[in-house]
Amino acid sequence: MKLVTAYIRPEKLNDVKEALGDADIKKMSVTNSLGCGQQGGYTETYRGVDMQINLLKKVRIEIALNEDYVETAINAIIKGAKTGNIGDGKIFVTDIIRCIRIRTEEEGEKAIG
Amino acid sequence: MKLVTAYIRPEKLNDVKEALGDADIKKMSVTNSLGCGQQGGYTETYRGVDMQINLLKKVRIEIALNEDYVETAINAIIKGAKTGNIGDGKIFVTDIIRCIRIRTEEEGEKAIG
Amino acid sequence: MKLVTAYIRPEKLNDVKEALGDADIKKMSVTNSLGCGQQGGYTETYRGVDMQINLLKKVRIEIALNEDYVETAINAIIKGAKTGNIGDGKIFVTDIIRCIRIRTEEEGEKAIG
Amino acid sequence: MRNKLTGLLLILFSASGLFAESPELSESVKESFFALDNLFIFFCAVLVIFMQPGFALVETGFNSSKNAVNILFKNVIDLCVGVLLYFFVGYGLMYGAPIIEGFFAWGGSGIADFDGVVEGGALLPQVDFLFQVAFAATAATIVSGAVAGRLNFKAYLIYSAVITGLIYPISGFWKWGGGWLDAMGFYDFAGSIVVHSVGGFAGLAAAIVLGPRIGRFAKDGTPKAIPGHNLPLATLGVFILWVGWFGFNPGSQLAIAGKANTEAVMLIATNTTLAAAAGGLFAMILTWILHKKPELSMALNGILAGLVGITANCDGVTNIEAIIIGSVAGILVVLGVKMLDRLRIDDPVGAWPVHGLNGLWGGIATAIFAEYGPIEEGSSIIYGNTIAQLTGSIVIPIWAFVTMFLLFLVLKKIGILRVSREEELKGLDIGEHGEEAYNGFQIFTIE
Amino acid sequence: MRNKLTGLLLILFSASGLFAESPELSESVKESFFALDNLFIFFCAVLVIFMQPGFALVETGFNSSKNAVNILFKNVIDLCVGVLLYFFVGYGLMYGAPIIEGFFAWGGSGIADFDGVVEGGALLPQVDFLFQVAFAATAATIVSGAVAGRLNFKAYLIYSAVITGLIYPISGFWKWGGGWLDAMGFYDFAGSIVVHSVGGFAGLAAAIVLGPRIGRFAKDGTPKAIPGHNLPLATLGVFILWVGWFGFNPGSQLAIAGKANTEAVMLIATNTTLAAAAGGLFAMILTWILHKKPELSMALNGILAGLVGITANCDGVTNIEAIIIGSVAGILVVLGVKMLDRLRIDDPVGAWPVHGLNGLWGGIATAIFAEYGPIEEGSSIIYGNTIAQLTGSIVIPIWAFVTMFLLFLVLKKIGILRVSREEELKGLDIGEHGEEAYNGFQIFTIE
């Protein structure tokens, strides 16, 4: 079992959700996040003072999946999130050792979906 | 060392904390999260328009533990979080390679607790 | 590839960012978190009633890195976050199996930075 | 308030008798007195209606975000329901012709035509209604804070109709309609007892029948704080209430033209301010001593307590006495909050310590500090005499407490009193209204 | 409003004729009438200006947090621009000497000196301007809610200058300046049509030309909710508007001294309150039936709807009729919101259902319920006659709709109407102003 974690632009969340849904991936957890990266931030002014914003708003998606869905998930995320501009985000894949569905106490691959 | 990550219902956080406390597990980190899952969401109306809410409020708990506490932790979480209804959440276990306590710069199993 | 996750005091975030920047680590993701730990919380009163606050505000930093940067990152975080008092936080290191840059669809070590 | 009209009219009558020489001119002068007094009451009515958002903000700010919509809605709808019910029923009950002498009256539904003489102190029924309905709405809305976070919305609608339509007008008649309490010399200038203690004790009854919110008291009974979610709004609410009180108290003089009235109004206004300031200051000092830190939420309650305490007697005390009354109120409110905690009664915004307990204090302070003449020329009964004050300050709160206790008990019996445990935990906003107060904000409602 | 002055002055003139005996004294009496009436209008002007934050809060609260700064800014700056433009141009257009008889007038830039006689009902031009400019700002600011979330800020500045400088004053002249609608007996006491329907229909035009916000309608046309982000602020806004309306409607009597005026003012104030209460209650009941849950945001709209509906006729209906007018308004606003959803028009705050549709309703209810005398003594034309009401209630909305439709079309052509897709998604606060409304708060603006 794998955990796919993606940091994407907030305004792309709906597109990513749609792309994942089309690929039949419907379970996920989403959190607010602030990101630093190549995008480097931008400069606003507040009351005439330059304000360097270098933590940009991002959305973090976590999807626990069985092995064979990982590729599909990655492709769907890229499809929904890519604009080609700096700041599109990253996808990380990590290992899950155990997965338990609290409601049924089922464990393992059948618990994930 | 393992990381136990659980997504639970917000209103169950206190029960889970209590159950964990009873099992002598007192360190954890908690974040807000929004989840999509089997629960499917619900429909509200806003100004007469149906509003499909499909990101539900969940709370995410992360607990770093030594191996031998994992089972206890999982049981405590289930004890506190289970209602038997859809939406109870999931528990994922992943590996931690290193753990450092910033205050003392201790590392490894003794740093975790 | 490794993921370094650190829970630190919110007021130390700027120092940590600076220390990481000095070590040439400029990419990261930051989230709000609430933590229970040795710090134990504190007691406030609200309208004359004792209020036990035991989820303390922490900030969570995630940095995906290539192997050889991990030590540097850990040192920088400690440098920025350590006060020597209880509540300074923890650093966890986990494995990343894959890393993809959404913008370019690059994968692996070159995608991380 | 209204029963003071008689005395007032007397003064003016005599004055107007002097206008013999130039009848048309004196007619005009009377018209200007008339316009002035009605304008004044109109202005004050607007201020009292403005108190409604004050209450809404205080109550909302002092509760959890998950119940904000519900609390706001209660404050919105009790005004709507209250205005209509008081129009159709309450106003006639409160200021009608006695049916059971001294106890119960009826003056018809709606607002009568003006059949008075155009002169100073003669209020038009339309503006009188406006001013009165704002008071009724105040009495009603006090409760919404005490029941926050667990009362069924339907139950609140029923409660709100009953209090503005029946309970408040009936006891109101006893005093301001010229009923038995008035006849024995009970004095309550602007309603410490008639308005605030009615709301405060109705709230207490509700809080007791309802029981505390989940988590408010630990299994062993130790109180646990459920802190308010928006202190800026609560603070704004208190400021608005302070401002609105400039309608509540000075307006209860019911006239401004004529030296005696002008002087009374201004004394009242300043006394109101001094008591509020003293209440805020002393509540802060006491919490600073008790809890080691000055607490905003208690200082805010202290201001309100000072305002409630001075309401019954603001026209009959000196500035210094007003400061004393306010200071005591500020201390009482802190102790009142502690007392409820001891008794394991959950009153999230302190409705009872502020309006109930300090309403009482206002009624009793009137006997202690204020000075008034006899209720009628030649009568030996003095307004504000100790016996009358004690009677009124006990009977009216009991009336409100008992009737409301029964009402809430009935609502409990028929099962519409309290929302389900699940709904309470998730918040009434989603449960009752399907709306969230702060869409998009990440809120952590659990601890 | 202003054209009622004539009748009023007549009454007073006759009264003042009687002061023959004591000229200096009668001078003083007139001065006190004069001071009273001007004070009254000043007081009402302050209340109407206070409506501006009311609108700002309602519109801000009913939209996403990412556009809050932009909406607030629009409400701030349309008052600033409006005050200056109305000073230099609008006031002269609305209350000037006719150039094209009945249709177009010009009275010069700025505010004329007072050259009237000191007596009741004689308003000083300075305070008259203040009262009038507050009305102009109201008409303008209604639109800012309808265009929320997508209109370019520059386009709003242009719109705002045009409506306060030209569109509102010109149609305002037709009625309140004594133009052709007034001549045919069209009646609109405080501006259901002249003010609110102008704003509401201008908003409708804007919403149509702009198109809906991204995500407001699914590809298949199903409406999707974009919920408001701060209902406490929106509720506070509605309460402030309710309070402000006590300046809007009663103040439109333009005088309080003299029995007839005093009575009118107080009837108006109570009618306004009753209609608001009924509007809120019935909107709540209807949404409860339709959506199974009582919705705060619709009850709030219902209150505003009741207020708009009673605005044209509050001086000519009974209390009961006011309740009926308000109840209908509360129902209409719910249906109006539904209608826009059907038509796929995106009006985020319900500017058209509240101000446009219920402005219309106010105009027509005047014909149905209100009773007025002839427009001049001896004339056979009755104020509020059905034909005049229908004409006015159709022509003015069309005037506002068509001119504004064209204006927004031109702005679209020159490419400054709507912000870019990217800016809209990120929010106009960052895009247009580089400022966030809630710095530091974790907000999840996407779903």
Add this chain to the structure above:
Amino acid sequence: MRNKLTGLLLILFSASGLFAESPELSESVKESFFALDNLFIFFCAVLVIFMQPGFALVETGFNSSKNAVNILFKNVIDLCVGVLLYFFVGYGLMYGAPIIEGFFAWGGSGIADFDGVVEGGALLPQVDFLFQVAFAATAATIVSGAVAGRLNFKAYLIYSAVITGLIYPISGFWKWGGGWLDAMGFYDFAGSIVVHSVGGFAGLAAAIVLGPRIGRFAKDGTPKAIPGHNLPLATLGVFILWVGWFGFNPGSQLAIAGKANTEAVMLIATNTTLAAAAGGLFAMILTWILHKKPELSMALNGILAGLVGITANCDGVTNIEAIIIGSVAGILVVLGVKMLDRLRIDDPVGAWPVHGLNGLWGGIATAIFAEYGPIEEGSSIIYGNTIAQLTGSIVIPIWAFVTMFLLFLVLKKIGILRVSREEELKGLDIGEHGEEAYNGFQIFTIE
């Protein structure tokens, strides 16, 4: 303000001399003038007190959420403390009998009885106190914005007692009590200098002694923004202040009855509005040019700047001049903010640019634009002469700056001036009060 009474009374006296024929009737007319003027001041006092939440919201909204409770508390408690201190000490110092001729006076503690004649312009001491204390509270509360985020709460209490009890009343006496500045012809109608510059320069002194907040200036001195956390509240605050200014300026006429007064009040009200509008517009335009984007927070400051600038002279300038004064104020405030940044002085809400700098501008604009007669009939000293204006506009700010500088220096020496670094980083809400403003909200206060 008060010293204008004399002139006013004169006018009225002469008028009342004419009432010989019908003494009782003329008595009544005088009573109606009396009631009118006192009602007017009461109304204005309520509006000025309403400014207090305006300040509270502006300052809270423009600062970090972690200091919100502390700022609100300061605004609540400086009113409470101010009311009591001004009652016991300040009022007597400001309007007492001279002890050191022209410089220092004492009129006793508390409020004297009314011993005047009932007639127009004769204000009751009770309402006069209410109006005056609201001004004192304004001067005091301006500082709380400038010291936000780092001042110890105890230090604020001490400061607040000193300014309302001593500093403000003493310099207030120099002008409004009839002291030396008044004698030389210095004019300050409603307090650009006497109130606003005192607060603004006290704030400047505090900001300098305190030093900037951590992180406000980088090591190399570059200013870094610490953005406000709640612009909707700040905007509401500005609107409330605008509305409250209708009490501040028009009320300073101290009477409305009598043609001259009625006209003055209305001119003042309109001038106030025009200056505010112009200030907001020009501040927006200038920031748009300088920073490429129109900034809400600066436009809001611009409105306040316009209001402060017109305060000294609103009764003596034409509408057009009011627009000019407001426009300049709008520009000055933007430049003032920039200047402080250059000087590395941290004034989080712009208290000095708004109230200090534009207070000065108001004082000087009076010399440039306003026209007044001699200070006494026959005197050669003209109110508002250039020398007097320059003197007053320099001396009073210096008085406030120097005394407050010393006070804060003393507080620093005894170690209660500034909170610890750790407390500052965590926020004063937790540190000083153990309360959070927005319980449950996820807030990210660090960047």
